[in-house]
Amino acid sequence: MQVFRRIVGAALAVTLTATTAMAQQTHVINKSALDQAVQQRVSQDQADREAIRTFLQNPTVRDVADKAGLSLDKAEAAASTLQGDDLQRAAGQARMVNDQLAGGDSITLSTTTIIIILLIVILIVVLAS
Numbered sequence: 001m002q003v004f005r006r007i008v009g010a011a012l013a014v015t016l017t018a019t020t021a022m023a024q025q026t027h028v029i030n031k032s033a034l035d036q037a038v039q040q041r042v043s044q045d046q047a048d049r050e051a052i053r054t055f056l057q058n059p060t061v062r063d064v065a066d067k068a069g070l071s072l073d074k075a076e077a078a079a080s081t082l083q084g085d086d087l088q089r090a091a092g093q094a095r096m097v098n099d100q101l102a103g104g105d106s107i108t109l110s111t112t113t114i115i116i117i118l119l120i121v122i123l124i125v126v127l128a129s
Contacts (some may be wrong), residue, residue, distance in 0.1 A: 003128060009017035024066050039040055042113075045083075045087060047091075048087050048088060048090075048091035049079060049080065049082075049087070049091070049093045051094045051095045051098065052079040052082075052091055052094045052124065053076065053079065054094070054098055055092075055095075055097055055098050056075055056076050056079065056121070057125075058098070058101055060101055060117075061079055061097070061101075061112050063118050064114055064117045064118065065117070065118070065121055068118055070118070070121050070122070070125075071125075072121065074125055075121050075124045075125050078122050078125050082124065082127055086127045088101070089123075090124050090127065093116065093119075093120045093122065093123070094120055097113065097116055097117055100113055101113075117120070
């Protein structure tokens with residue numbers, strides 16, 4: 001019986017030591033790196049939403065949407081709810097059109113630009129619905 005107690009005691013001591021050692025291991029990523037990654041994601045999402053807002057507030061985009069009967073107020077509200085890949089995709093397209101309009105294409109809009117504008121507005125509304 002005394003041998004059994006020693007074996008159980010030794011097993012418990014080994015288990016307790018192993019558990020303590022595992023609890024003291026460092027994490028794969030430290031807290032500051034995790035905080036930095038989260039902050040980068042938040043900043044990128046804010047920049048994406050701002051690109052969409054800039055796109056939707058452009059007078060040329062407003063004119064095209066009005067002529068097509070699309071509500072930009074609904075699109076602006078929907079843009080604030082986009083997340084992840086949907087947000088990145090819509091922002092990328094909005095940036096492309098913003099660059100075209102900033103480059104002087106606002107005077108002579110091509111059919112392609114008008115179609116892209118309409119598709120982006122519709123995409124934003126549909127994705128957020």
